[in-house]
Amino acid sequence: NAGVTQTPKFRVLKTGQSMTLLCAQDMNHEYMYWYRQDPGMGLRLIHYSVGEGTTAKGEVPDGYNVSRLKKQNFLLGLESAAPSQTSVYFCASSYVRYEQYFGPGTRLTVT
Amino acid sequence: AQTVTQSQPEMSVQEAETVTLSCTYDTSESDYYLFWYKQPPSRQMILVIRQEAYKQQNATENRFSVNFQKAAKSFSLKISDSQLGDAAMYFCAYRDNDMRFGAGTRLTVKP
Numbered sequence: 001n002a003g004v005t006q007t008p009k010f011r012v013l014k015t016g017q018s019m020t021l022l023c024a025q026d027m028n029h030e031y032m033y034w035y036r037q038d039p040g041m042g043l044r045l046i047h048y049s050v051g052e053g054t055t056a057k058g059e060v061p062d063g064y065n066v067s068r069l070k071k072q073n074f075l076l077g078l079e080s081a082a083p084s085q086t087s088v089y090f091c092a093s094s095y096v097r098y099e100q101y102f103g104p105g106t107r108l109t110v111t
Numbered sequence: 112a113q114t115v116t117q118s119q120p121e122m123s124v125q126e127a128e129t130v131t132l133s134c135t136y137d138t139s140e141s142d143y144y145l146f147w148y149k150q151p152p153s154r155q156m157i158l159v160i161r162q163e164a165y166k167q168q169n170a171t172e173n174r175f176s177v178n179f180q181k182a183a184k185s186f187s188l189k190i191s192d193s194q195l196g197d198a199a200m201y202f203c204a205y206r207d208n209d210m211r212f213g214a215g216t217r218l219t220v221k222p
Contacts, residue, residue, distance in 0.1 A: 033210070040120075040214055040215075041214060042115075042202055042212035042213055042214045042215050043156075043202070043212040044212075045209060045210060045211075048209065058209065059209075059211075088154065090156065092156075097144065097206060097207075097208070098144070098161075099144075099146055099158050099161050100158075100210065101158075102148075102155065102156035104153075104154065104155055105154045105155075
C-alpha cells in the first residue's frame with residue numbers, strides 16, 4: 001500500500017496564479033484533510049471531508065477550495081495564489097475519528 | 112475552540128537518558144482522543160502514540176509512554192533510553208470532531 005500520496009512535492013507560483021494539489025489514499029478511509037504548516041504554528045486545518053461528495057471548512061479556509069469527487073482523492077485548489085499562502089501543505093486521511101495518516105507534504109512558494 | 116499548548120519550544124536530552132515533553136489542552140468534551148506525532152527532518156508526520164480519553168490506563172509504545180491526567184487536561188510524552196533517531200519535532204494533537212495541533216517541541220538528542 002502506498003498510504004497517502006501527494007502531488008506535486010514542490011511548486012513555485014507567481015501571485016495570482018492558480019493550482020490544484022492532489023491527495024490520494026489507498027486505505028479506504030472515509031475522512032480526509034488538508035493542513036498547512038507554517039514555522040512555529042504547528043499544523044492548521046484548512047478543509048476536510050467526511051465522505052465522498054462532502055467537504056467542510058476548517059480553521060483557515062479562506063483562499064482555498066476543495067473537492068472530494070472520489071473517495072480516494074481529495075483536491076485542494078488555490079484560485080488566486082498570494083504570498084501568504086507560501087507554506088508546506090499536508091494531506092491526511094483517517095478511519096472516522098481515529099489517528100490520521102499523513103502524506104509527505106507539498107512545499108509551495110508564492111512569489 | 113479547543114486549544115493545544117506545548118510550552119517547551121525546544122528540549123535537549125543526552126543519548127540513553129529520559130526526557131518528558133509537555134502538552135496541555137483545553138476542552139469541554141468528555142470523549143476525545145489525544146496523539147503525539149513525530150516529524151523528523153524528512154517532514155513526514157509519524158504517529159508515535161495514541162490515548163483515548165475514556166481509558167484511565169496510560170498508553171505505552173516501546174520506549175514511548177504518556178502521562179494522561181484528564182482532570183488537569185495534561186498529556187505528556189516520556190521518551191526513555193533516548194536514541195539519536197528520536198531527534199525531531201514532536202506535536203501533540205487533540206481530536207474530537209476535528210483535530211488541533213500544538214505548535215511543537217523540537218527535541219535534540221546529544222551523543
